[in-house]
Structure formats: structure tokens, C-alpha cells
Amino acid sequence: MASWQKKRVLIVVRTYPVPAQQGIEVSCTAGVTPEGKWIRIFPVPYRFLEADKRFKKYQWIEADVIRAQSDARPESHKVNIETIAIGDSVSTADGWRSRRDLLGSLIRPSLCAIKREQEQTGHPTLGLFRPSKIEKLVIKPVSENWTTGQKAILSQQMLGFEKGPTKTLEKLPIEVSYKFQCVDRDCKGHQMQCTDWEMGEAYRAYLAKYGNGWEMKFREKFEREMIEKFDTHFFVGTVHNHPKNWIIVGLFYPPKTREPDLFDSRTP
Secondary structure, eight states: OOEEEEEEEEEEEEBOOEEEEEEEEEEEEEEEOSOOOEEEEEOGGGGGGGGGGGTTEEEEEEEEEEEOSOOOSSEEEEOOGOOOOOEEEEEOOHHHHHHHHHHHHGEEEOOOHHHHHHHHHOOOOOOEEESSEEEEEEEEESSSOOHHHHHHHHHOOOOSSSSSOSSOOOOOSSEEEEEEOOOTTTOEEEEEEEEEEHHHHHHHHHHHGGGGGGHHHIIIIIIIHHHHTTTEEEEEEETTTEEEEEEEEEEEEBBBSSSTTTTTTOOO
């Protein structure tokens, strides 16, 4: 029978929060262990966490976790949020060298390769790869209002939390996806939704600062710079209730370098 274990995790993925039956609002949160293994932790109701437990991406944390019983994905673990202790951050120095070194063993050549591996072995349900070509960023308007059911979830009082956020979780009125190609010869191209927390926060900040001009700034960062300036990779993960469906859950974007890429020699 599974038991609680203390694990050290480098957080690399945090998505924009959504209403959830268990936890009011949660973010898909994932990381890498010191042994170079993927791990997904939940529930993480980030806005409800005490200040000393609000970790950032690329920070090490230590917490008690247990293999999830309600989630068949092998990387998924339930976390005891009361045990979260935040450690050091991994720097961006030397072209994100330390971050690259920690993630290098997990890189795969393509999304197609990740899907083949998952179909053959049942895992991973998390992955990291560099698209051979990012064609464009697709921005689709969606409802700015939560459904009646989602509103009911957000209005519940979080058990175990004396203090919560003063504002209701804001729904994003856009859905963002990337259209891209894999390096595989047989790749027919992909278009995948991206739910990275950073995108949601950028949208809200740009809207507040630039009003109707938000999209130009948003595209400058997440389209032009991701294509031209950065060595952009995608973190991807499967959807809990739809294990064959993949989405982009985070962006990994060290600066482009003339040095041979650390990941180029990786094989499926």
C-alpha cells in the first residue's frame, strides 16, 4: 500500500488555475526530481497557499507526497500542502545552463516521439521537446464568464483555509494555442492549446496596461520572441479525464545559442 514520502521537486510547470471539484481552484503543477523523473503534484490551490508556500517555477520544494489513487497517470502524486518547504531557485545564468542540465535527460525529439512512447509503454504523461518549427500563435475568443457550475465551485469555502483570496478567480476570455511542426518526417503538424500560467498573467497585465492594444504586446512575447529570440521548447501533458489528449502546459525558452544544443543528441 502506498505511503507518504518526502520528495524534493524542481517545479517547472504551473498552469493558469481553473475551478475544480476538489480544491475550489487548482493549477496543473509538475516538476522534476533530483533523479531526473517527472512528477505531477495536486491539488495545488495556489492563491489559497500561505505566502511562505507560494513557490515559483524553477524553485526547489520539499513536501510529503503519496501516489495518487484517483489519477491513473503514473507521474501523479497527491501533495500535503502543509508540508511544502521552498528551497533555492535554479538560475538563468550561462544561457540557462543549470536548467538545461536538470532537464536534459527528459527531452524527447518531438511530440510524435512522446506520443509513440506513451502508446507503447503507458508513460510518460508529461514531456518536453523542441518543435522543429513554430508556425504561429492562435488566439481564440471564448466566454469571459464561468458556467453556473464553475461559479458554484468558486463560491464554496475552502475547507482548511481560514484566509482566501479577496477576489474571485478571473476567467480568461481567450484560448491560446500553438501551431507547429515536429522533426519527424511523417509529422502532419499539430495545433495544441497552451495553458501556461505565465500566459494568463501576461494577458491580464497587458490588458490593464495597453487596453485594446494588448494583443500586439502578447504576440510580441509569445509569438515573435518564441519563434525568433528563444530556443523554445514545449512542456506537454495529458488531460486527466482524457489520457490520449495532450496540451502544452508550459514553455521552456532559454536564449538561442551558437553552441551545439545539449538536446540534439537525444534519441527517442
